[in-house]
Amino acid sequence: MQKKNLATAAAFADTEVLRNAPLPRTWSDYLGRKIFVLLLTLQGLGAFSLITLGVMLRKRHVAVGVIHPRIRQEIHRSGVAMVPMFILVALGLGFLVVGQTVSALTKVGAMDYFSSTMVIVVVRELGPLLTAMLLLARVGAAHVIELGTARALGEVEALEALGIDPVHYLIVPRVLGMMAGMFCLTIYLILGALASGYLCAFLQGVDLSPGDYVRQLAGALSWLDFVLLALKTVIFGFVIAVVACYHGLAQPLRIQDVSRVAVRAVTQGVIACVLIDLIFIVLYLLS
Amino acid sequence: MSDRPNIPVIELQASAISALREVARPVVKNVTWTVAPGEFWVIAGQQHVGKVDLLLTVAGLLPPLAGTCRLFGRDTREFGGADPAERLQVGLVFAGGQLFHQLTLAENIALPVRYHRNLTAPEAERAIGVWLDLLELTPLAHALPADVSLDWLKRAALARALVLQPQVLLCDHPLGGLGTRHRQWWLGFLDQLGRGHEVLGGRPLTIIVTTEDLPPWKAAGRRFALLRDEQFFTYASWAELAASPDPMLHELLTDPPDIEL
Numbered sequence: 001m002q003k004k005n006l007a008t009a010a011a012f013a014d015t016e017v018l019r020n021a022p023l024p025r026t027w028s029d030y031l032g033r034k035i036f037v038l039l040l041t042l043q044g045l046g047a048f049s050l051i052t053l054g055v056m057l058r059k060r061h062v063a064v065g066v067i068h069p070r071i072r073q074e075i076h077r078s079g080v081a082m083v084p085m086f087i088l089v090a091l092g093l094g095f096l097v098v099g100q101t102v103s104a105l106t107k108v109g110a111m112d113y114f115s116s117t118m119v120i121v122v123v124r125e126l127g128p129l130l131t132a133m134l135l136l137a138r139v140g141a142a143h144v145i146e147l148g149t150a151r152a153l154g155e156v157e158a159l160e161a162l163g164i165d166p167v168h169y170l171i172v173p174r175v176l177g178m179m180a181g182m183f184c185l186t187i188y189l190i191l192g193a194l195a196s197g198y199l200c201a202f203l204q205g206v207d208l209s210p211g212d213y214v215r216q217l218a219g220a221l222s223w224l225d226f227v228l229l230a231l232k233t234v235i236f237g238f239v240i241a242v243v244a245c246y247h248g249l250a251q252p253l254r255i256q257d258v259s260r261v262a263v264r265a266v267t268q269g270v271i272a273c274v275l276i277d278l279i280f281i282v283l284y285l286l287s
Numbered sequence: 288m289s290d291r292p293n294i295p296v297i298e299l300q301a302s303a304i305s306a307l308r309e310v311a312r313p314v315v316k317n318v319t320w321t322v323a324p325g326e327f328w329v330i331a332g333q334q335h336v337g338k339v340d341l342l343l344t345v346a347g348l349l350p351p352l353a354g355t356c357r358l359f360g361r362d363t364r365e366f367g368g369a370d371p372a373e374r375l376q377v378g379l380v381f382a383g384g385q386l387f388h389q390l391t392l393a394e395n396i397a398l399p400v401r402y403h404r405n406l407t408a409p410e411a412e413r414a415i416g417v418w419l420d421l422l423e424l425t426p427l428a429h430a431l432p433a434d435v436s437l438d439w440l441k442r443a444a445l446a447r448a449l450v451l452q453p454q455v456l457l458c459d460h461p462l463g464g465l466g467t468r469h470r471q472w473w474l475g476f477l478d479q480l481g482r483g484h485e486v487l488g489g490r491p492l493t494i495i496v497t498t499e500d501l502p503p504w505k506a507a508g509r510r511f512a513l514l515r516d517e518q519f520f521t522y523a524s525w526a527e528l529a530a531s532p533d534p535m536l537h538e539l540l541t542d543p544p545d546i547e548l
Contacts, residue, residue, distance in 0.1 A: 063401070066405075153385065155387050158444075161348060161379040163375045163403065252308055
């Protein structure tokens with residue numbers, strides 16, 4: 001027997017009983033309840049991720065005339081439309097990191113480490129994490145509010161009544177758009193930050209030619225940086241989109257619940273990105 | 288499906304209908320109901336008695352808590368996202384229209400044909416032209432739902448439900464919140480659909496509507512049902528309905544007093 005995708009996801013999403021229970025009497029009760037909510041949320045998110053991946057693969061040739069334009073629309077929203085903001089952030093990030101790095105490294109006479117510091121800070125850590133936070137705040141929050149409103153107004157039932165899988169029509173384009181946007185914007189942010197970093201160093205009178213700077217950067221980068229960067233950005237994009245969509249769509253909502261689930265989605269998105277980043281730090285250290 | 292005229296369109300046996308918001312809670316118990324092709328059913332009941340939940344169950348969107356619900360002979364519990372063939376034979380019009388607020392009325396109406404027949408936007412525009420004209424929606428085709436009154440939203444929702452040419456039409460409170468002219472239009476149009484409209488090839492549509500106000504639905508050949516106290520009662524005709532001593536029915540059958548301003 002095949003169950004509907006959203007009904008399956010909703011079955012995993014019922015944490016409201018625990019959230020609305022009376023105040024706990026002891027700290028151990030409080031902690032236990034929090035752990036239960038965490039485990040149920042993880043279970044729900046995991047199930048929703050698998051359902052989304054399954055629909056993405058199973059229905060890749062279904063209704064392409066509707067879904068492909070939706071994917072292009074989402075790539076525009078999560079990627080192209082964000083480029084001006086990211087140029088500004090890249091300039092700021094480059095100036096901020098390099099301004100501090102140059103002054104610190106000059107004091108200890110370690111300017112040879114300038115490029116490798118840029119790679120570690122910008123390419124491995126700040127670039128992807130900052131992109132994830134910005135996308136979560138600007139696009140992820142919009143996703144959860146849009147989907148939550150659609151859910152509360154009964155549009156999801158209307159989609160199902162028309163024989164359209166809401167996961168296919170509403171979630172898959174958003175997830176793919178977020179993954180593509182996250183990957184491209186991280187690359188733009190890193191390139192912009194590295195370029196503005198050089199500009200900042202040049203303005204501070206650091207004796208470094210553009211050729212030497214690029215050579216030092218290339219020397220500090222390894223193939224693993226490229227692989228892990230691509231993997232990290234795609235995973236961040238997937239996780240942000242899934243967390244936002246899960247909270248907006250997976251459970252029946254009333255209109256007054258939308259702001260609450262939006263806050264919950266953004267909080268969980270930040271926590272998820274930081275935890276994933278920690279896993280990648282371990283991977284870098286092991287390599 | 289249409290090749291098997293002897294199979295009931297809808298068949299509920301000892302079904303318990305669950306609430307959409309609380310799936311584990313039954314709102315109507317022990318429903319046994321058979322709808323034959325071409326029948327026009329009016330389901331009456333006051334607010335929050337489970338009328339929309341019953342329609343969602345019949346449409347295969349909400350599985351019954353107990354018993355069975357068969358659509359064209361197939362158990363709706365077997366319905367999944369991958370095989371909506373029976374589902375597509377049922378058009379559902381929600382009380383508020385429930386149009387997708389990011390799409391224009393024309394895009395809303397075109398969405399099912401674009402999705403299921405994989406049409407491009409211009410192809411879909413041609414396919415829905417007849418419906419826009421028939422339902423007098425052409426001037427509002429490019430308006431967003433937020434800019435349109437409920438009268439026209441409900442008509443657009445009706446067009447969206449009919450565009451795939453279903454065999455069954457379920458309408459939740461079709462007359463609710465409408466002005467007099469629109470109420471008359473709906474009663475006349477649903478009557479034409481029930482008798483067989485040329486736009487659907489003259490085939491009589493099986494229609495189920497819900498209401499809190501029975502008098503507008505008094506017409507020969509219609510069948511009635513009442514939802515009350517978690518129970519489902521059926522009546523074969525208006526005469527049988529009017530003869531019932533049920534005080535709730537009496538209330539639903541009474542015309543509201545005219546209010547003069």
